[in-house]
Amino acid sequence: xxxxxxxxxxxxxxxxxxxxxxxxxxxxxxxxxxxxxxxxxxxxxxxxxxxxxxxxxxxxxxxxxxxxxxxxxxxxxxxxxxxxxxxxxxxxxxxxxxxxxxxxxxxxxxxxxxxxxxxxxxxxxxxxxxxxxxxxxxxxxxxxxxxxxxxxxxxxxxxxxxxxxxxxxxxxxxxxxxxxxxxxxxxxxxxxxxxxxx
Numbered sequence: 001x002x003x004x005x006x007x008x009x010x011x012x013x014x015x016x017x018x019x020x021x022x023x024x025x026x027x028x029x030x031x032x033x034x035x036x037x038x039x040x041x042x043x044x045x046x047x048x049x050x051x052x053x054x055x056x057x058x059x060x061x062x063x064x065x066x067x068x069x070x071x072x073x074x075x076x077x078x079x080x081x082x083x084x085x086x087x088x089x090x091x092x093x094x095x096x097x098x099x100x101x102x103x104x105x106x107x108x109x110x111x112x113x114x115x116x117x118x119x120x121x122x123x124x125x126x127x128x129x130x131x132x133x134x135x136x137x138x139x140x141x142x143x144x145x146x147x148x149x150x151x152x153x154x155x156x157x158x159x160x161x162x163x164x165x166x167x168x169x170x171x172x173x174x175x176x177x178x179x180x181x182x183x184x185x186x187x188x189x190x191x192x193x194x195x196x197x198x
Contacts, residue, residue: 017041021065025194028052035060036077042067042098046189057109059086061098062117068189069100076133078109083140085114087121092150097122099183105130105162113155115140116147124175124183126156128163136167156180 018035024045032053033040039056042065049068054061055075061084074084084105089096098114103125105111111133114123138155141147148171155163156175165174173179182188186195 021045021047021063027195038062044096046194048186048189048191048195055107058082059115059117060084062086062088064088064090064094064096064118065098066096066189067098068186068191069098070102070186072100072103074100074103074105074107076105076107076109076111078107078111078133081110081112081135083112083115085123086117087114087123088118089120089122090118092120094120097124097152099124099126099188100128101126101184103128105134105160107131107133109133110135111162112140113138114153115142116144116151117142119144119147120150120152121147122152124152124154124156124180125158126154126175126180126184128158129160130158130162132161134162136164138165138168139172141169141171154179154183156184 018033018039020041020043022043027048029050035056037058039060040054042063044064047065047067049072050070052072057078087098112135139153154173154175
């Protein structure tokens with residue numbers, strides 16, 4: 001799935017999704033999503049992505065969804081600085097959030113793993129290879145320091161030069177085995193109740 005709208009800094013003309021997923025219990029296997037800004041609108045519901053290729057520049061995975069991305073390749077085409085995710089969890093009671101496991105982050109430019117589109121934004125990366133495009137800070141509060149206490153940005157047993165935790169923001173979480181456990185299986189999206197093996 002592809003949207004060819006170009007990303008132009010300061011222009012809304014570059015914001016065009018390749019796919020918007022608003023239904024719940026949707027699964028994608030071996031799919032490719034190409035775009036620039038806002039490639040994959042993971043709007044709402046329970047979603048599962050397996051062995052997918054997702055490419056974009058700014059906020060190329062965004063939305064309110066509760067989604068599990070497994071063995072996915074996330075490729076940046078940013079020319080300067082951009083964000084991989086913009087997750088919009090707006091309350092601590094919402095069950096939304098993105099979890100990436102056994103994935104790969106590569107591409108061009110300089111990349112934050114996520115920015116706090118919502119005050120309680122939640123994103124976790126586990127067992128993921130991160131190339132040197134990932135900025136040392138890792139995460140962005142989008143200029144609102146009040147969000148630092150509420151967002152949930154976690155990393156667990158990731159590898160590669162971009163996974164070096166030395167320069168990470170203080171409010172990022174280096175998860176323990178117990179803290180990571182809820183995010184590293186299809187049970188994160190209640191997969192045992194609806195996922196069927198491909």
